[in-house]
Amino acid sequence: MELWIGALNLGFLYSFMAMGVYLTFRIHDFPDITVDGSLTTGAAIAAVLLVTGMHPLLVCPLAFGGGALAGVATAMIHTRFNINGLLSGILVMTGLYSVNLHIMGQSNIPLLRQVTFFSWLQAFNPGLQPEIWIFIILLAIIVVFWFLFSYFFKTDLGITMRATGNNSVMVAASGVNVNLMKVFGISLSNGLVGLSGCLVAQYQGFADISMGVGVVVFGLASVIIGESIMRSRSVWVIVMSVIGGSIIFRLMVALALYVGLNPIDLKIITAAFVLATLVFSRFMAKGAATKKTDWSKSVVYGLIGIALLSGGYFTWKDYTSRNEKRIHSSGKQSEKKFKIGLVQIVDHPILNITRDSYVKELNKLGYVDGKNLDISLKNAHGDIATISTILDSFINEKVDMVLTISTPCTQAAINKIKDRPVVFATVANPFVIDAGENDKEHLPNVTGVYGSVPMDKLMELVTAIIPGIDTIGVLWNEAQANAVFNVNQLKKALKEQYPEIVLKPGIVSGSSEVYEHALSLVTKNIDAFVLPPDNTIYSAIDAVVKVAESRNIPVIMGDIFHTEDGILAAIGYNYVLSGIQAAHITDRILRKGENPKDIPFQQYSGLETMVNRDLADQRGLTIPDSIIENADIVISQGKVSRKVKRKKIGIVQFAPEPNVEKAKKGIIAALEDNGFFDGMNIDIVYKNANADFPTITSIIQDLMRRNVDIIVPLSTPVVQACVQQAQRNPEIKIIFTYIFDPYRIGAATSPTDHPPNMTGVSCFPPIEKMLDLIKGMFPDKNKVGIVWNSSEANSESVLLKARAHVKKTGQQLIEATVSNPAEVLEASRSLVSKGVEVFLNPGDNTLNVSYDSFAKVASNNAIPLFSIDPGFIENHTVAALGPDYFITGYEGGEIIARVLKGEKISDIPISQTKQTEFYLNLDTARANRFSIADKFLKQADKVIDSQKSQFSSTQEKPVKKMAILQFSDNYILEEIVDGMLARFHESGILNENNISVNRLNSQGDFGIAQTIAQDIVRKKYDYVITVSTPSLQVIANANKKIPHVFGGVTSPYKAGVATTPEEHQKNLTGVATPQPVEASIRAMRELFPNAKTVGIAWNPAEANSEVCTVNARNAAGVYGFDLIESTVSNTSEVMDAVRSLVSRGVDIFLTSGDNTVILALESIADLMKRKKIPYFTNSSTDINKGAFVSIGADYREVGVETGRVAEKVIKGEKPADISIKKYVPEEININIPLADLYGITVPEEFLKKCSKVITK
């Protein structure tokens, strides 16, 4: 219904404009293009005045006056200089563009917060829906307008004006100054248009420089439609027909959208409709000529009647149903179909990418179109009025939420939609359109994702690549608000950080002007083009590149999607991520029921850099290595390689316990909310010290060795180990969480006084709150008893605070200390004998071990037991109040996100989690006959009550468990697992099948591996995946039932689980990745066509090595080499064996997959270099250590393939039916400078196959 009323209202608003067009088109006989400009003039004047606070009633006549002035200009040009009317209109319209921009001062003025004509009128609304009230007001205004105008056409002046248009010669001959009459008519016409503009701007909530474009066509269409339907000379009918034409036109647009037509077809439908009406009316005119006038009169009356009746009907319907409350999206929803309306302004790659990734991520989150999701994707094709109609149609469809992509759509939506959530994406700056004051304080139903490329980072890139640059040329379109904002930021960055750089501007108003402005800038001796994001400029980027190339001037821009030739470097956002972020926000609102008011605006997280090395070489510029290494997209040797450069985060816990899991979940949630997704732009490694102190240190050292970006230690012992490392290695970053008291272990002295590379979140137990709670729940039980181990520093801190607090509360604290768990029972009983009335567990580890005894004593003596650790609530504990570990994790995650985005750790103080979780156990209370006041029941986060089974169990589908076991911390195995998880993430298979993954690591120890294997079997996992041969063997041995997929295994046949690819142990299958030995030999032949002998050193005790050597023998035979072998049994023999091979005169040397020999790699490489013998290996990183060619397997790809096999199994295929797949994705790396040593040049075709090429 809103759709039609909205269309009617728009029809009314534009009817003034249609009348104006009629005046010039029919009466003065030229289509007045000025209209496109004067509509905006009216809107501009209105907006500017409204912002100063002028009353809307005063503003309208002034807007009318502004439009009239524009009309005077056109008329003067036409009459004075005898210029054709059409041309005069075009000239004035063109000039008005600049004038309007000057009036507005910027390209868009939001009116959301101003008192507009419509918001002023709402004060008189007797309780109807706003849109309907507006309809009534507008109807009244239009009726008055109709009377006035019809009357005008009957006056002497009106008749004269009409005659002037009909026969100006005759009128002149009757003494009329025709020119004056034309000026009057054209200015009146444009005054009406300006009035339309003023009203439309107030209706839609903003004035925009582009709102007039194409409007003259609507006006003409309205006039023609009107005339065709009502053919009559009666002035009443004529005026009515123009108004009617405008309304019909708008109704047509609404109808088209309602029916589901693409707005792209709107224009052709308009043309067809107008044609149809013309033909129809001509057909009708062939009928009785005299009856014409009567017929059209009745049509007129009929239409008036329909309009009034429908208006009345809608009003009545609304009035009687206004007690129906609208269901908001806040509040928990169960399984229902969610409706989302998505609208974007144009078809543009960035907007499309956002939209597509949004929809894809929604699917991954579990929303399936057709089942529980109904999403409507609409495109306004550049027309702002159409956005309004699209939004009306969404309201009509009763969507739960609107997703807007791009600023104009967002602006229209926040004005129109107040009763349901609006989520925006791909908006540069939501504050400029009045969506809020800052990220947290914003319109209550609006939230979303935004960001503008930071201009200071852009300048950093520019100055790094072109040192000593002093003049930059910048092009932008002044009418694009985003572009203007960016340029101002750029200027600011220049002023603050690079004052010596001069900015030469090139301001355009359309993409056709880009070329010439670029040319003119080039003549001003700029050193480079720096182009901040601007759609107009980017749509004509080829022009800039052409100009720049001809003068050898580099181009650097703020968008990374233009990797085509010509752009030297760029910095921009990965809009795929913004779509993902928006999808997550949508999920929070729809499924989790969060209120948009509580969701702060998020900024994009995916800022990426692109550099074109080829272009740099051409121009004689060197891009600093630091930039290349950190760049995300590098164009080198004609290839575009996207570096999947993900930051590594290592999360280390002390031992497995449920609270830690909560904290970890919190960390992940915070990271995702900030746009960081594991496997996408970060890699998370989970480590578990399994309660062993020395393991902690080795874990941390290993993480450091692997160049993890941030280490996240959880719980006191781990943090303590990190403290030492932080002091010794200032380059590592540490963010801790899930720790009671970081100060006590020396991590810091105060929240702001901490090491510059370490900060975090602490979660000191809420002992004060706990004591208050005890007092509140049992006011007359004053004696509180605590059992604790005085050597536990944590407990000591808690006790200190407790003692201080009871002084204020008047409670009496009675302590009993123990030194080991066995003493707990005794200590508890002693408390009872001292008359303790309440037992309290302060979170002491010793006490926790013997908690049962503690609890038993309490329950035997009907003493209420309180615990600071909610994990004990089920164990005779009546109430637990502990830190909300999820929030602790979340707060930690937020800090991690901040650091990832560039904040300095030294600037972030240590924070303390204040949020707590309060649990009540009614069963215990009942058993002990404690009465608990209702207010506590209400406050509780969770209440255990077996009578009511209030235990909210959201277990719909049974969760499936998958174990991933890797044998050790070898980085190759990590790569494989990463690849696998990335594959799972991409296909969404885990979500689809409700599978939870448990990553296990046997730390290189067979014993641990055995224990894990038994555990897996006992816990009845649904799937197990192993990475590496030892873990394959152990699991295959212990488990013959659970489906088992292996990866990262050189030879499953040698491992004993299979004889042929088809004949293998029934419950397992997987991917075999032997070393690419054959590939090495082949490469040898390619590069050294004349070589004869290949030398290899190996240890026959290594099964893997034996396989490799056998393969080498075979391959050597195929490619015509003689293979000379030398065996070793331990590392010390290696160098001798190698030297002996050298003395026997080998042409090429090979080591493959042998652990013994690999340890001496660098020495071997050295020797080979001195002897000028090319050294081939089968492990990709070896070229860094001196090898010439390393052909390894791309282990990440191996992981992906393993994941694929696992997916087959998950989808139902039996492992017995799946053959073992041999998969060796080769990764060829080469060290070019060494080629000179050997006196060869590496052929192009070979280089093309290489993944990594060292050139210097």
Place this chain on the structure above:
Amino acid sequence: MIKIENLHKTFNAGTINEVYALKDINFSVNDGEFVTIIGTNGSGKSTLLNAIAGSFIPDKGKIEINNIDVTHQMDYRRAKFVARVFQSPFMGTAPDMSISENLLISHMRGKARYPKVSLQNDLKKTFSEKIRYLEMQLEDRLDNIIGSLSGGQRQAITLLMAVLEKPKVLLLDEHTAALDPKSASQVIKLTKQFVEKDKLTAVMVTHSMQQALELGNRTIMMHGGEIIESISEAEKLRMTTDDFLNRFAEIRKREKLNDELITQLQQEYC
């Protein structure tokens, strides 16, 4: 009423299309006089009329109407007291407007046009009576649009509109040339009646020897931008069309016309 002294006008001076249309014209018309103008094509007849109407500003000379110097007045200002009927019956009326609306336009000649409705019943009655005068049964069809009428009817209405407010000068530019003989004679009859009734000062350009003889007082003859002959009313009464032609021959003798032109004249006027 009309006094023209030493009028010169050249169009498109300095270009290839240069035309010296009026060469030192001295011409006057007394109050109530009805002058007809004949001449060859391009002799400047219509130009002279346009000069009086004010369609252009002359290069040299003076034009006075009713003792007011109107030489530099714009046409629409003179139109307050100068009425015209054009050759084309379509030029004088607004085709998409009603008869009464058209009459209103000329009714407002010389008056200010305000946004007030003058076209009420009283005025309509007056118009109806005036239209009756045309004897075309249009008096009940005042609300019909002009476009539905024939050329002759339209020209008649144009004529009526021209004389409605008793103009000081009435200019008729071959106003029956585009009509069929029946309508033409009707219009000529009306012209005579209107001019005589209101004693209007009129100047008429005609291609018809007959009309030139029958109508008006004086007849002047133009050629090549000059007035070459003036024939008084008395003379005209005694002349036939043949006499007219002989007059041409005499002029030829006076070497003001050549044979070609005479043949032309004969072709046109006979």
